Amino acid sequence: MKAFDYAAPASLPEAVGLLASQPSARLLAGGTDLLVQLRSGRKEADVVIDVKKIPELNEIAFSPAGGLTIGAAVPCYRLTADASIQSHYPALVEVASWIGGTQIQGRASLGGNLCNSAPSADSIPLLIALGASALIAGPAGSRSVPVEDFCTAPGRNQLAPGELLVSIQIPPPAPFSGAAYLRFIPRNEMDIAVVGAGAAVTLSNGVIAGARIALSSVAPTPLYVPAAGESLVNQMPTAEALETAAKIAQEAASPISDMRGSAAYRRHLCAVMVRRALELAVARALEIN
Amino acid sequence: MSAKVQVQTTINNEPVEFLCEPRQSLLECLRDIVGLTGTKEGCGDGNCGSCTVKLGDRIVTSCLVLGVEAAGESITTVEGLAHGSTLHPLQKAFLDHAALQCGICTPGFLIAADALLQKHPHPTEEQTRFWLSNNLCRCTGYDKIIRAVQAAAIEINGAAQ
Ligand SMILES: Cc1cc2nc3c(=O)[nH]c(=O)nc-3n(C[C@H](O)[C@H](O)[C@H](O)COP(=O)(O)OP(=O)(O)OC[C@H]3O[C@@H](n4cnc5c(N)ncnc54)[C@H](O)[C@@H]3O)c2cc1C
Ligand code: FES
Ligand code: FES
Numbered sequence: 001m002k003a004f005d006y007a008a009p010a011s012l013p014e015a016v017g018l019l020a021s022q023p024s025a026r027l028l029a030g031g032t033d034l035l036v037q038l039r040s041g042r043k044e045a046d047v048v049i050d051v052k053k054i055p056e057l058n059e060i061a062f063s064p065a066g067g068l069t070i071g072a073a074v075p076c077y078r079l080t081a082d083a084s085i086q087s088h089y090p091a092l093v094e095v096a097s098w099i100g101g102t103q104i105q106g107r108a109s110l111g112g113n114l115c116n117s118a119p120s121a122d123s124i125p126l127l128i129a130l131g132a133s134a135l136i137a138g139p140a141g142s143r144s145v146p147v148e149d150f151c152t153a154p155g156r157n158q159l160a161p162g163e164l165l166v167s168i169q170i171p172p173p174a175p176f177s178g179a180a181y182l183r184f185i186p187r188n189e190m191d192i193a194v195v196g197a198g199a200a201v202t203l204s205n206g207v208i209a210g211a212r213i214a215l216s217s218v219a220p221t222p223l224y225v226p227a228a229g230e231s232l233v234n235q236m237p238t239a240e241a242l243e244t245a246a247k248i249a250q251e252a253a254s255p256i257s258d259m260r261g262s263a264a265y266r267r268h269l270c271a272v273m274v275r276r277a278l279e280l281a282v283a284r285a286l287e288i289n
Numbered sequence: 290m291s292a293k294v295q296v297q298t299t300i301n302n303e304p305v306e307f308l309c310e311p312r313q314s315l316l317e318c319l320r321d322i323v324g325l326t327g328t329k330e331g332c333g334d335g336n337c338g339s340c341t342v343k344l345g346d347r348i349v350t351s352c353l354v355l356g357v358e359a360a361g362e363s364i365t366t367v368e369g370l371a372h373g374s375t376l377h378p379l380q381k382a383f384l385d386h387a388a389l390q391c392g393i394c395t396p397g398f399l400i401a402a403d404a405l406l407q408k409h410p411h412p413t414e415e416q417t418r419f420w421l422s423n424n425l426c427r428c429t430g431y432d433k434i435i436r437a438v439q440a441a442a443i444e445i446n447g448a449a450q
Contacts, residue, residue: 001312002312003291003310003311003312004291004311004312005291005292005311006294006311006355006357028355030353031353031354031355032335032353035314035352035353035354035355036334036335036353038312039333039334040334048311048355050355050358052358075347077347100335100423101338101419101420101421101422101423101424102348102401102404102405102420102421102422102423103335103338103341103348103349103350103401103423104335104350104353104423105347106344106347106348106349107349107350107353107354190336190422190423
């Protein structure tokens with residue numbers, strides 16, 4: 001690995017200042033993407049700025065009115081152990097326990113998953129389905145971006161030079177709501193999704209009041225398909241309604257062929273995975289409340 | 290080359306200080322600077338788990354940690370498992386069950402299995418296989434490793450209720 005300096009700022013203003021003064025700096029959370037990329041020479045850095053000492057990036061906070069705030073650097077093993085996440089966002093616990101294996105989860109953060117902006121990132125479709133937003137800080141102050149608008153191309157995102165991700169904010173779960181993320185992988189663990197699907201539904205008197213659906217590994221960025229969710233509104237959660245939504249999501253996908261699967265196979269999987277994710281989300285909406 | 294950094298940490302319950310370049314991984318620092326060569330390098334990119342160490346309250350692949358990040362932390366490596374010449378029950382179970390052949394994966398499996406048994410005193414086979422999915426072994430076919438971990442669980446924590 002090419003030589004670099006290391007800094008671990010202890011506050012957000014200090015980190016923003018440092019980032020603004022160092023154009024070739026890279027931010028380090030768990031390093032499970034960054035250190036691999038630096039070692040292989042795919043990325044370079046003169047300075048690596050460790051963000052794990054910044055309090056705002058390390059917090060997990062939940063309130064019934066405000067929802068969930070996940071600091072950008074919180075590693076997956078803390079998410080899976082958190083009682084409020086376990087009871088209010090079970091799908092998030094599942095995603096956090098699927099990113100890599102135990103050792104990767106000891107380091108990998110959802111902030112890093114989002115900022116690495118891979119089309120295959122497992123947490124992003126679920127975050128989109130849950131209606132999450134990204135809180136960003138930079139030299140000009142802070143701003144919030146819906147997660148579906150965050151990624152712009154493979155490995156690229158909305159962050160301007162000098163900006164960093166502070167936290168991911170997820171609205172409180174509505175009564176009679178449920179969410180799920182499912183991925184198709186050739187092994188049970190430690191692999192990259194061939195297709196992943198995130199879904200969230202809210203029911204009202206047995207009728208779907210709102211639904212959000214997003215996919216991974218089928219487009220240059222994680223793909224939000226608003227029309228798929230909208231097709232479900234005012235419908236009973238019947239097999240036909242879920243199938244129709246799954247077909248709409250499938251049509252929005254533009255998968256490529258690679259060693260994990262052909263475009264046609266991925267397209268087929270889109271409908272299957274979305275339907276299953278919706279079924280699980282509906283089941284959860286009915287059971288939790 | 291950037292300036293070397295002095296790192297103060299705790300390894301296997303002993304205070305340790307070492308000097309490293311910021312780009313050096315914790316794995317490199319342990320092996321090449323501190324001289325603890327029990328931790329092995331397989332892939333160098335987080336997949337094989339042979340470099341697993343305990344860092345604070347969780348296990349990590351030390352090839353994907355910078356040595357400078359160890360400052361103020363507490364690390365356990367495979368050298369910290371035995372008490373003097375008495376092997377840790379996991380080490381003994383690995384020998385008794387022939388859970389190793391070439392042995393390069395073994396330190397990583399031992400550290401990972403130790404963390405598993407601290408979290409789940411009597412893990413099921415499925416829990417054990419999922420927990421150890423970040424550790425690869427090209428020799429044993431895994432089965433003997435799973436049996437060894439299950440035997441060690443009983444040795445350490447008694448028979449399951
Ligand atoms: C063996 C292995 C298995 C894996 N399995 C999976 C998997 O199953 N699913 C999956 O989705 N991913 C997987 N990954 C990829 C990786 O672990 C995840 O993307 C992880 O969530 C990255 O988080 P991190 O904290 O390690 O990020 P880092 O590597 O620290 O950072 C990732 C990127 O984000 C930037 N960054 C970090 N923090 C911030 C911030 N606060 N603001 C702005 N930019 C920031 C970094 O500069 C870097 O470009 C795997 C990786 C490995 C090595
Ligand atoms: S050497 Fe670290 S995971 Fe393989
Ligand atoms: S014993 Fe050789 S790799 Fe596991």
